[in-house]
Amino acid sequence: MRTELCRKLGIEFPIFAFSHCRDVVAAVSRAGGFGVLGLNGFLPEQCETALTWVDEHVGDKPYGIDIVIPGKYEGKGEMDPAKLEQQLNAMIPPEHRAFADKILADHSVPRLPEGEKLNVLLGWTAATATPLLRMGLKHDKVRLIANALGTPPADIVQEIHQTGRLVAALCGSAKQALAHQAAGVDVVIAQGYEGGGHTGEIGSVVLWPEVINAVAPTPVLAAGGIGSGAQIAAALAMGAQGVWTGSLWLTTQESDLTPVQKDLLLNAGSRDTVRSRSFTGKTARMLRNDWTEAWEAPEAPKPLGMPLQGMVTADAMARMHRYADKARDVMFNPAGQIVGQINAMRPVKATMRQLVDEYFEAIERLQRLTGDAAE
Ligand SMILES: Cc1cc2nc3c(=O)[nH]c(=O)nc-3n(C[C@H](O)[C@H](O)[C@H](O)COP(=O)(O)O)c2cc1C
Numbered sequence: 001m002r003t004e005l006c007r008k009l010g011i012e013f014p015i016f017a018f019s020h021c022r023d024v025v026a027a028v029s030r031a032g033g034f035g036v037l038g039l040n041g042f043l044p045e046q047c048e049t050a051l052t053w054v055d056e057h058v059g060d061k062p063y064g065i066d067i068v069i070p071g072k073y074e075g076k077g078e079m080d081p082a083k084l085e086q087q088l089n090a091m092i093p094p095e096h097r098a099f100a101d102k103i104l105a106d107h108s109v110p111r112l113p114e115g116e117k118l119n120v121l122l123g124w125t126a127a128t129a130t131p132l133l134r135m136g137l138k139h140d141k142v143r144l145i146a147n148a149l150g151t152p153p154a155d156i157v158q159e160i161h162q163t164g165r166l167v168a169a170l171c172g173s174a175k176q177a178l179a180h181q182a183a184g185v186d187v188v189i190a191q192g193y194e195g196g197g198h199t200g201e202i203g204s205v206v207l208w209p210e211v212i213n214a215v216a217p218t219p220v221l222a223a224g225g226i227g228s229g230a231q232i233a234a235a236l237a238m239g240a241q242g243v244w245t246g247s248l249w250l251t252t253q254e255s256d257l258t259p260v261q262k263d264l265l266l267n268a269g270s271r272d273t274v275r276s277r278s279f280t281g282k283t284a285r286m287l288r289n290d291w292t293e294a295w296e297a298p299e300a301p302k303p304l305g306m307p308l309q310g311m312v313t314a315d316a317m318a319r320m321h322r323y324a325d326k327a328r329d330v331m332f333n334p335a336g337q338i339v340g341q342i343n344a345m346r347p348v349k350a351t352m353r354q355l356v357d358e359y360f361e362a363i364e365r366l367q368r369l370t371g372d373a374a375e
Contacts (some may be wrong), residue, residue: 013352016189019036030057031349035064051065055140067133074088142165151180167187171211191244192223204225226338230362250262266342313332
């Protein structure tokens with residue numbers, strides 16, 4: 001199971017786990033995989049605390065970080081970084097905020113206490129993601145930096161390479177993968193349609209070999225829909241150097257999601273997700289609910305581009321998180337179709353062990369078939 005990329009990173013299993021939860025990241029790396037902490041959404045001070053915590057809990061294992069510098073977003077390159085938030089705010093029509101507000105009012109989700117600090121811009125722009133990256137680069141155990149939603153800018157790739165670390169980038173098509181490769185990205189993550197979070201239009205089984213063939217010999221991690229060791233075996237059989245997983249870890253014991261979110265995810269079937277632009281402005285897969293349906297209605301305003309839609313929904317997201325019990329039918333629950341297969345809350349270590357066991361069972365199944373053919 002140890003691929004070349006495992007050797008490069010010094011890990012036992014080619015199982016990469018994306019999570020916004022520091023406990024999951026540390027636990028995956030400790031169990032022989034590679035945890036990757038999603039920094040998008042962290043305020044700078046929270047980011048430093050989380051990285052220090054992972055350093056202290058990951059033992060001598062490596063881990064990664066993930067930032068979001070989209071290839072395209074509203075105001076990109078045109079705005080003064082110091083006035084970014086103010087200028088972007090001026091681009092938001094009042095009807096969008098009123099529409100978001102009404103959905104929450106209709107569900108009796110309370111307002112935040114007066115004066116609560118909101119991270120309105122999250123890390124959806126180069127100006128907000130770069131400081132988080134720089135913090136990550138100060139932590140020695142961080143050995144890989146992934147970028148989502150676009151090819152990382154040349155100066156960022158160079159800066160990371162100068163520190164001796166690997167750069168990875170997510171893609172949803174062979175064309176994007178080739179652009180990443182041309183920019184010097186070391187590891188391409190091919191995420192299929194069924195994956196959780198921002199996702200494209202090509203299903204994993206079609207996308208993975210397309211990307212693997214396009215960028216060979218650059219290593220590719222297969223993402224989107226992985227929930228079992230047999231799926232890992234399939235990805236490695238196609239030539240992937242590992243798998244990149246997300247939804248699988250949301251309902252682990254270590255995950256810091258609210259009990260309401262875990263309950264919704266554990267009870268969801270594989271038909272219960274939808275791709276929607278209603279939270280971030282770019283198409284992302286999440287659990288379908290009254291919020292996603294409301295934005296699909298004919299009278300709904302058209303979601304704005306990134307990061308504007310995220311600025312519209314920042315207040316709503318904070319309220320949903322704070323008052324999860326009330327927000328059950330409207331909350332933001334990014335997740336992939338594999339949620340249908342995840343029905344029990346288990347520790348990360350047990351999940352890792354099961355993935356590895358199932359992988360070897362799958363290999364044995366194939367070996368028995370080869371044996372039959374030889375007889
Ligand atoms: C809750 C959630 C949040 C995500 N946020 C990000 C993100 O900030 N950056 C990123 O690169 N990928 C993000 N993703 C996508 C994952 O990195 C991963 O590619 C995806 O989950 C793989 O598909 P799967 O969910 O079927 O395992 C997110 C996924 C989920 C489920």
